[in-house]
Amino acid sequence: xxxxxxxxxxxVTVDRENRLLENGTVRVTDGTIxxxxxxxxxxxxxxxxxxHVIDASxxxxxxxxxxxxxxxxxxxxxxxxxxxxxGELLKEAFALYHTAxxxxxxxxxxxxxxxxxxxxxxxGVTTVNAMDFTPEIGAETIGESGLRGVxxxxxxxxxxxxxxxxxxxxARRFIETHHDTxxxxxxxxxxxxxxxxxxxELWEGVAELRADYPDLRLHTHLYDSAEADTMAAGAGVDDxxxxxxxYGLLDERTLLTHLLHADxxxxxxxxxxxxxxxxxxxxxxxxxxGERSWFPLPAxxxxxxxxxxxxxxxxxxxxxDLIQEAKHARLLSNFEYGAQQWSSxxxxxxxxxxxxxALGLDNDVGSLEAxxxxxxxxxxxxxxxxxxxxxxxxxxxxxxxxxxxETVVVDGDVLMEDRAVKSMDVESVQAAATRERTRLxxxxxxxxxxxxxxxxxxxxxxxxxxxxLMRAMKQYGRGVVHQHx
Numbered sequence: 001x002x003x004x005x006x007x008x009x010x011x012v013t014v015d016r017e018n019r020l021l022e023n024g025t026v027r028v029t030d031g032t033i034x035x036x037x038x039x040x041x042x043x044x045x046x047x048x049x050x051x052h053v054i055d056a057s058x059x060x061x062x063x064x065x066x067x068x069x070x071x072x073x074x075x076x077x078x079x080x081x082x083x084x085x086x087g088e089l090l091k092e093a094f095a096l097y098h099t100a101x102x103x104x105x106x107x108x109x110x111x112x113x114x115x116x117x118x119x120x121x122x123x124g125v126t127t128v129n130a131m132d133f134t135p136e137i138g139a140e141t142i143g144e145s146g147l148r149g150v151x152x153x154x155x156x157x158x159x160x161x162x163x164x165x166x167x168x169x170x171a172r173r174f175i176e177t178h179h180d181t182x183x184x185x186x187x188x189x190x191x192x193x194x195x196x197x198x199x200x201e202l203w204e205g206v207a208e209l210r211a212d213y214p215d216l217r218l219h220t221h222l223y224d225s226a227e228a229d230t231m232a233a234g235a236g237v238d239d240x241x242x243x244x245x246x247y248g249l250l251d252e253r254t255l256l257t258h259l260l261h262a263d264x265x266x267x268x269x270x271x272x273x274x275x276x277x278x279x280x281x282x283x284x285x286x287x288x289x290g291e292r293s294w295f296p297l298p299a300x301x302x303x304x305x306x307x308x309x310x311x312x313x314x315x316x317x318x319x320x321d322l323i324q325e326a327k328h329a330r331l332l333s334n335f336e337y338g339a340q341q342w343s344s345x346x347x348x349x350x351x352x353x354x355x356x357x358a359l360g361l362d363n364d365v366g367s368l369e370a371x372x373x374x375x376x377x378x379x380x381x382x383x384x385x386x387x388x389x390x391x392x393x394x395x396x397x398x399x400x401x402x403x404x405x406e407t408v409v410v411d412g413d414v415l416m417e418d419r420a421v422k423s424m425d426v427e428s429v430q431a432a433a434t435r436e437r438t439r440l441x442x443x444x445x446x447x448x449x450x451x452x453x454x455x456x457x458x459x460x461x462x463x464x465x466x467x468x469l470m471r472a473m474k475q476y477g478r479g480v481v482h483q484h485x
Contacts, residue, residue: 005043007043007054010060012060012393028409029412056378059380062348062377067120067322068359069257072130075115077440078318080455103443106137111436113138118430120147121416123405124405126376127150127375129189130150136177143185150186151186153191155191156198156202157199157202158199167205172212194222195240196221203243222244223240223261250270253360257280267302276307277300282312283311294333309355377408378405379400379404380406
């Protein structure tokens with residue numbers, strides 16, 4: 001019995017042979033791809049043993065997109081910060097987080113996660129790697145939406161009032177409860193905030209946690225500040241990489257986010273260790289946090305490090321489009337270092353098979369080949385916006401947007417078809433988001449309209465209480481404001 005048959009598609013497999021089928025068929029049985037082969041006449045009129053048929057004539061099928069770095073809890077602040085500069089963002093984000101968390105409660109974060117999953121699904125993101133304050137809500141929401149996710153509670157005793165022992169115990173409970181749930185679609189990670197937010201005691205506990213769960217990814221921020229070496233010195237080491245090396249945390253299971261202030265030697269050490277780099281170009285270029293700097297792409301490429309793409313906080317700059325994020329990565333890197341830093345096909349691999357390899361999922365997803373789980377997209381390029389065309393990878397990475405994603409399949413289940421979402425109640429998700437966004441505005445003093453948004457007029461000093469930032473969130477899951485703030 002074939003559960004799903006997609007025929008007459010242009011299939012970009014992103015497999016080891018880089019196969020591209022001009023008229024291809026993808027067969028799915030029990031959530032697994034059973035065949036990727038040229039379309040035969042019988043595929044267009046299959047017998048009753050085929051449950052669901054999609055005619056993809058003139059359309060492209062690619063693996064599902066993988067967002068390798070995401071913070072999600074405050075999805076409902078979208079539009080509030082997008083006209084601020086970096087300094088204003090810093091102040092207003094802290095003020096908002098201080099005043100919002102004690103009064104909004106769990107329903108706010110549930111609505112945020114629901115909206116985030118809906119946005120990811122409709123943008124063709126089938127897998128997300130998240131580091132968040134409310135991972136329990138996230139794990140359940142990702143699982144119920146039909147998506148795939150890796151998620152960990154962010155650990156930081158410099159910003160979270162909970163002790164290292166308390167945070168590590170919470171992380172252990174999260175792993176035991178949520179890892180490998182929802183038929184394996186939801187997995188846990190270990191997510192220390194970075195060199196800026198963790199004490200020696202916490203790093204020691206993270207090392208113990210990782211030793212107990214050797215299959216989990218370690219997901220952290222690194223070198224996102226010019227003072228990174230100084231911050232690492234507090235742990236008795238010369239630099240952030242030495243900090244990870246000291247605790248045995250730098251290897252092929254390590255995910256390093258940002259690296260804006262890393263240098264050529266850092267790139268070599270990362271590549272030698274087999275660690276993966278999660279690059280999030282838009283959030284930093286949009287707000288230009290700190291002195292102008294860019295991550296060491298030429299050195300990372302020279303040493304063959306695995307560099308992949310994440311959207312980070314898409315609600316800060318109002319875009320959830322991972323395809324466009326890859327385009328931004330290329331444009332910004334070309335501006336910094338010269339043209340042709342990445343080819344279009346390399347960018348596509350960064351969003352699919354390379355990202356799957358970073359998350360340790362490449363045996364299951366990231367390419368379209370027999371034996372892998374069926375995570376895939378159908379993209380409509382048979383439109384005046386795109387035809388006629390050649391060089392399909394260039395079309396996918398330069399011209400296509402998430403709005404061209406027509407059908408989304410995860411684990412063999414059709415979550416969206418012909419742009420109609422099937423796995424989530426769109427109206428209820430949007431209603432909850434609207435309700436909680438209204439509460440956010442009423443209780444924090446932010447004013448919003450079609451013309452823009454403005455923060456409360458009361459001074460930052462009066463709006464921010466003296467209590468530790470995360471105290472009010474203990475009942476919803478611990479974490480910290482991530483290292484951008």
